[in-house]
Amino acid sequence: MSAKTTELTTAQTQNTAEIKALTPEWLTKEFLKEHFRNYYKNPELEIIKFEAKHVSANGESFLSSMYRVKVKFTNSLEDSNDKQESIAHLIIKVAFSDEDALDVELQQNMYDKEIEFYGTIAPQINKKLQELGEPQLVAECFGVCKTRRIIILEDLAVKSYETQSIQRGYNIQEAKVILKRLATFHAICAALQDEQSDIFANIKSGHFTRDMDTFNNIYVGNLEVIIEVISNWPNFTVYAEKLRRLQNDLIERLRQPYDVKPNQFNTLNHDDLWCPNLMLQFENESIENVVFIDFQFAYWGSSATDLHYLLASSICKSLRPHCFDELTKFYYGHLIGILTKLKYQQHIPTWSEFQEQYHQRHFIAFAV
Incomplete structure (x- = not known):
């Protein structure tokens, strides 16, 4: 040899x-x-x-x-x-x-939640999608192993799904396709809870729900850094002072939008809805479909949470914030349409009612 x-x-x-x-x-x-x-x-x-x-x-x-x-x-x-x-x-x-x-406790909570989502909830979402004649919203799950905390999913890349650069963000046409899919997801989850009141019983903890304090120090530290940096910028003293006054109340202000108000429209939120967690399938440079991934932070609450998170994090900077009213109204219109198709039995919010719960949660956009 x-x-x-x-x-x-x-x-x-x-x-x-x-x-x-x-x-x-x-x-x-x-x-x-x-x-x-x-x-x-x-x-x-x-x-x-x-x-x-x-x-x-x-x-x-x-x-x-x-x-x-x-x-x-x-x-x-x-x-x-x-x-x-x-x-x-x-x-x-x-x-x-x-x-x-x-963080061992965080991992156990978040990963067990995602296993339950893919193992128990996702199949029921898929069934509703078939009834509506809608394409998939979540990756197909081949199985879960609870003892080892393993999730077996289809590889969406093989079906030409890809993520969008967070630096580029979504233009208004792309945003509307995504919001249409988000409204479908929210409407289906609300309908599932209407039919099975305990379906989301184990999916409660979001980024800033009152039982979650893992990220508190991160956001407190980020605010301190921002104050330190802008304090040295010309003509920014007034903003630095405003942020200093916010320091003592920051965590409470972050928690309030996550409080569930029974008289408002509530559903399952993804709660980490930004470019890296949205898989896009294109045809002729236009989005053909959107699939959501990574449900570790999903929680039950106002759908305005996801709306603020997506708009503040992932819309093209040149469109922020003047296009938000148009996009929010677009989302609302599709949400009402799907809830009606699903024969949702609970109160469907009017536009003014939905606007109110959306505006009550503006601080999420600041945090994002």
Whole structure:
């Protein structure tokens, strides 16, 4: 064997060892087969092979590590004993171990919430979407493992979904497509709660709900830095003084918009709705569909929370804030339309009522 061949063989062996080292022990054919058999409702399904690539590392993701997995499997054809080979492209999310987590209690709360969302709630959202003749809103889930805190999702990138740059933001046409989908999501979740009063019982903690204090010090620190910086800017003394007066009340002001008011329109909020968590599918440079990802911070409350978060964080800077009234009214119109189609039994807010709960939560936009 030549020296060059020996070097090549050694390199291939090292690469294989590195790939195996990056693949966790639990990610096996048996693990995939169990979830695929359950998803496809076929006890005869077999996994031929799979390839896994670690696509995030500790520090790159706040709560989880992710793997991109390509699975080749055999499945029975409908009404036939014939076998058909198929390929599935997956994103598998797994919570960090306790020793790697930035905040163990936060991780347990947030990740368990997302597992419940994909395992229990997402299938019911999908059923409502089918009834409405609407395209998907959330990634297809192939299964969850509660003991290991694992979520198996379709890889949306294979279907040409992508995120938009936060630096660019959305123009008004793109924003309206997204808001239409957001209104559909909010209306469906409100209808589900109307039918099953306890469906969101375990999904309550948002960024600043009163049981959550993880981010308090971050926002207090950010405000201190802002005050320090603008204090040195010409003609900004008046603003620095206003922000200093806000310091003692900051956390309470952040919490108030998250308080649930039973007489207002409430639904499930994503509560982290900005460019990185919106997967967009384009056709001829126009958005064809939108899928929401990452539901760790979902909580029950006024839909105005998501509206402020999206508009303040992700709309093109040149459109802020003068287009907000137009976009809010657009969202409201579609929300009412879907609630009506779903035969929602609770009070549907008038435009003036919705405006009131929206304006009561303006501080969210400041925080974002």
